[in-house]
Amino acid sequence: MGDSVSAQDEDIFQFPEPEVEEITPNMMLNESKIIYIQDLWKFRVGDSMDWADPEYDDSDWDYLSTNLSQADLSFMDWSGIGWFRKQFRVHENLRGKPIALIVERHLGASEIYLNGEEVYELGDFSTDPESVVSYNSNRPLALVFSDQEIQTMAVRFINPNYSETELMMGYNGFRFLLGDWETHQADTYSFISQWTGRNLFYIGALLAFGIIHFLLFVFYPAEKRNLYFAIFVGFLGILSYLIYKVELLENTTGTLQFLRFIFVTEVLVLTFATRFTHSIDKKITPFYSNFLVAGGIIISLLIWYYPTQTIWLRELAILIYVAEILRTVIVMFYRNRGGVWLLGMGVLVYVFSLIYNVMVNFEILSGSVQLANMIGSGFLVMSMSVFLSRDFAITQRKLEQKLMEVKHLSKRSLEQERINKEREIEKRLLEAENERKTTELEEARALQLSMLPKKMPSLPGYDMAVFMETATEVGGDYYDYSVSPDGTLVLALGDATGHGMKAGIMVAAAKSYFHTLVHEMNNLTMLERISSGLRNMNMRMMYMGLMLARCNGSEVDIATAGMPPALHFKKEANCVERITLKGLPLGGKVQYPYENKKLTMKTGDVLLMMSDGLTELFNSKRKMLGLEKVEDLLSNTEGMSANDIVNQLTQLMNTWSGSREPHDDITIMVLKMQN
Structure with a gap:
């Protein structure tokens, strides 16, 4: 040293x-x-x-x-x-x-x-x-x-x-x-043989692609994409030949001279690859594209005359042009440009080959840089050529289709006019039919509502209130009451399957059976008789859920068939009891052993009966209301009247659903014991 x-x-x-x-x-x-x-x-x-x-x-x-x-x-x-x-x-x-x-x-x-x-x-x-x-x-x-x-x-x-x-x-x-x-x-002789054969084949393929697309441009000069592609492939062929030669040189001076050619050609290859991708996207202005081409040529001249001082400029130019190609392809993807996925695949393979080369040069991976360059650039050339061929074929097919459309235009116009008239007639008939059905449904709704009590009875010791909201013109929910001569109060709350006219018929039948049988037999016998009567109506897939509450003073006998649990708020214990009684809906073929439960209600106690439309009410997140929130509300109703409790429940419904229309009928019946 x-x-x-x-x-x-x-x-x-x-x-x-x-x-x-x-x-x-x-x-x-x-x-x-x-x-x-x-x-x-x-x-x-x-x-x-x-x-x-x-x-x-x-x-x-x-x-x-x-x-x-x-x-x-x-x-x-x-x-x-x-x-x-x-x-x-x-x-x-x-x-x-x-x-x-x-x-x-x-x-x-x-x-x-x-x-x-x-x-x-x-x-x-x-x-x-x-x-x-x-x-x-x-x-x-x-x-x-x-x-x-x-x-x-x-x-x-x-x-x-x-x-x-x-x-x-x-x-x-x-x-x-x-x-x-x-x-x-x-290995040395094998390498020279393989290297020469591989490169001659690759350069020959590039030459063939370049000549074909240049001739396509000559015969159809309006399609300049073929010209830019041919120039790009031509420079790529020159670059491949220079890389082939530099690998076989035996002196540094010659290597440096060939490296200068390689550096210049690399920039020109990417310059015209960028110009080709710009020619596909019609929204890119020619001024911007030509500016990039002029910039690439100027950078190439600077690299040629000042090779050592402009190494950084070459790397920057390669980065800019590769980024511009990627940007153009991504923008065309975003605009749904047909067939751009072909270009995208070629560009991605080329970019991956560049990344692979960098990793090999830094000895992160092992492999052949030259082979990776051939695969990456070859795949890019192939994808570009296939894209141009595909575009040409699609254009030809579109021209043929346009010709066929012109030939059949008159026939199709007449046919379309006939179809439009038929549709107009069908539309008017459909409007008339809808108007007739709407009128019938309104009449059925008025009939159903007329069958429901206008108000609940006023009896000593009982405070009652009811609320109903239907999901369609004719709902499937039903409520009713009956008072015997000895003062016994029987409450009924039902829910027919579905909505519309059939549900209304089931409700009418249930009402008729209820008032016929209510004072002749107990709750369980009534359920069996009503189920038998509905079954005999032979309305397929139609059933009726029904809850009966027979009130005699403070004693209440509850029986249910396919209804949600009744809720009993006990004032003294300050708790809510669920009264769950299993039972199939009425009208089925099976004779089910229905159950009942007797309970004693004290002053201030509340009995809440409801259809499943309340607990199955959805909010904006498709979550159901459930029983727990209703129980929580019922636990905080001390001092409220039956009507106040109904108002609290309707407010809970509106808050939970956001005032959206319900998907099912909702009926609520509240019975509160007084002194």
Whole structure:
């Protein structure tokens, strides 16, 4: 290292000194048969042939990566020439036979010394920078270790173009690997053959796509999308050829020149890919699209004349044009542009290939960058071509359909006029029928309401109130009462299945049976007789729920058939009891053994009977009201009249449902005991 580096700097940048590196046959048992030797070697700036001697004392040399990145060179005064040294402990089975020296990367020229003897010159080495010819071959070199355990390799290295290679490639040095000679010699020829065949096929396919779409533009110049696509594919073909050539070059100067072409072509490829996507979206102004094309051409010229100074501009331009392609495709997705999913798939695969390349370059993943580029760009070209072909086919089909529409326009007009007249007649007939049904339903509703008591009776010891709200013109709920000569009060609350005319008929029949049987028999017998009578009416799928409450003073006998529980508020205990009696609705084929319950009501007690429309009332979140909220309200009705309790319940209904129309009939009957 040069004298300009202080002791403090040496402490800061000092690497841990590795031991003599082991080289054994077991290290080549991996699939690629490669020994990955460390790229951390002893290094010294300058030039002296004494440094090739294996006995030379290099203990004061520093350790440095052979890649010679900017971070490695930032603390030393390096003019492009220096020496690397490394010692190996070679297993006896690897001595005396050829081992492949794999030059993974190499910028500049070098001389390789093994145990003091020069074994290879990579490129044309010279201390005169103008005379240096750099080396960049992929062919493995045969390396034979002598019959001794410790071997010393020294590399005399020069890179006169290090200022350019740092900016354009990110490193300035080399990296060596070791491997099985026969395997890697065969792999080199296989790689050249596969690389050439693969690239020639790919470039030929691009050329075919470009020519076809250019001819389509020539024959139909109004469709400029074919022109932009052909230019895009043409530049992509040029880019693929340049990448193919740079992989086979053997000198750094040529590589840098081809890299300059590659950088320029990359920007032009994305520029015309963007122009092509803009030509699909008719809402993008030509000025904006042409501005991006002009910007891409100007950036390409700047990159050509100032390749090292505009590396950042190239990266920025690639980012901008890829983002613009993605934005255009997403906007067309949002606008439901037909077939844009084809472009979207191609763009996504291309973007994923770029991300994959970045991850491979940063050694997060392993794989072939070149193959990923071919797949990504090839899929993009294919999707664009398929999109254009699909659009062309759709346009042709639309023209054919328009022609057929013109041929049949007169016939369809006459047919449509006839259909419109028929629909007008049907509409008028339907309006008349609806008006007739509405009138009938209004009459039925008036008849049903006329059958219900106008008001509840006024009897000593009882305070009663009732509320009914129907869901349709004719509801299925029913309430009634009857007072015997001895003062016995019988209350009835029923609920027929469904709504409309049939439900109204069931209610009328139930009322008739109730008033015929109410004073002749008890509650259970009444339920059985009414069920038998409704069953004989033979109204299919129509049933009637019914609750009877026979009140004699403070004694109340309750029987129910298919109705919600009655609620008994006990004033003294300040609690609400649910009176649940199981029973099938009336009118079924099964003769069910109905149950009853007798209870004693004291002054201030409240009996609440209701149809299921109250507890099954929905709010805006489709949640039912349920019994608990009704019980809570009933528990806080001390001092209220029966009518007040009904008002509280209707207020709860409106608050819960938000004043929306109920889905079912709601009937509430309140009986409160007085002194």
